[in-house]
Amino acid sequence: KEKVEITKEQRALIKAILDAYNRHQIPQDVTKKLLQEQYSAEENFLLLTEVATSQVQVLVEFTKNIPGFLSLDREDQIALLKGSAVEAMFLRSAQVLSKKMPSGYTEVLEERIRKSGMSEEFITPMFNFYKSIGELHMTQEEQALLTTITILTPDRPYVKSHEAVERLQETMLDVLRKLCVLQHPQEPQYFARLLGRLTELRTLHHYHVEMLTSWKTNDHKFTPLLCEIWDVQ
Numbered sequence: 310k311e312k313v314e315i316t317k318e319q320r321a322l323i324k325a326i327l328d329a330y331n332r333h334q335i336p337q338d339v340t341k342k343l344l345q346e347q348y349s350a351e352e353n354f355l356l357l358t359e360v361a362t363s364q365v366q367v368l369v370e371f372t373k374n375i376p377g378f379l380s381l382d383r384e385d386q387i388a389l390l391k392g393s394a395v396e397a398m399f400l401r402s403a404q405v406l407s408k409k410m411p412s413g414y415t416e417v418l419e420e421r422i423r424k425s426g427m428s429e430e431f432i433t434p435m436f437n438f439y440k441s442i443g444e445l446h447m448t449q450e451e452q453a454l455l456t457t458i459t460i461l462t463p464d465r466p467y468v469k470s471h472e473a474v475e476r477l478q479e480t481m482l483d484v485l486r487k488l489c490v491l492q493h494p495q496e497p498q499y500f501a502r503l504l505g506r507l508t509e510l511r512t513l514h515h516y517h518v519e520m521l522t523s524w525k526t527n528d529h530k531f532t533p534l535l536c537e538i539w540d541v542q
């Protein structure tokens with residue numbers, strides 16, 4: 310049985326990523342609004358647009374703190390952010406929704422998502438994903454690393470230095486693999502199950518493109534940041 314050991318460098322890497330992941334949270338005023346504003350499909354959509362916009366801002370700040378990310382080609386940094394944003398946001402909202410917060414924030418967020426004028430065909434797979442993430446009971450480190458691995462996916466559109474991104478992603482995959490072995494010794498397949506979620510994220514990515522189109526068709530307004538990150542007119 311090979312002895313799995315996390316090196317000093319890898320421990321520093323985990324700490325840097327976890328600090329960045331925890332440092333950037335959604336601002337209090339946004340979460341307070343979610344609890345206070347009245348319920349209507351329009352109001353819920355507006356609030357979710359605010360949450361989505363703040364999630365993108367949080368994501369950009371987190372990404373800049375991923376060791377090695379800022380050394381990548383600048384255009385590739387943008388291509389990685391645009392290509393991974395919604396997947397990272399699905400992961401983040403899954404982690405928020407699977408935690409039962411004392412403030413009742415998760416229940417309110419879930420209620421507003423279900424009643425925001427989104428069609429059932431997107432709601433079902435979205436909440437199935439949220440449930441499957443919740444069942445994994447990921448540690449904070451695993452959540453932060455899985456998000457990092459999603460962001461560092463080399464085969465996003467317009468990425469030029471494929472190898473540079475792949476090398477960075479492999480560094481993170483190696484750390485996550487070791488963490489899974491050490492933190493879930495009774496579940497040898499745990500690491501494989503985490504990576505399986507990344508496949509499910511790709512499917513949700515496609516659903517999201519359709520959601521954007523249907524929101525646009527129903528004349529829903531987005532913020533400039535959401536239009537920019539997802540190339541919406």
Ligand SMILES: Cc1cccc(C)c1Nc1c(-c2c(F)cccc2F)nc2cccc(C)n12
Nearest residue numbers: 354357358360361364398399402422517531535
């Ligand atoms: C904040 C939020 C949380 C859970 C579900 C949803 C639908 C949202 N809201 C949006 C998402 C989005 C996201 F932010 C995280 C996960 C999946 C997502 F669909 N994307 C967009 C794009 C334009 C407008 C909104 C309202 N919106």
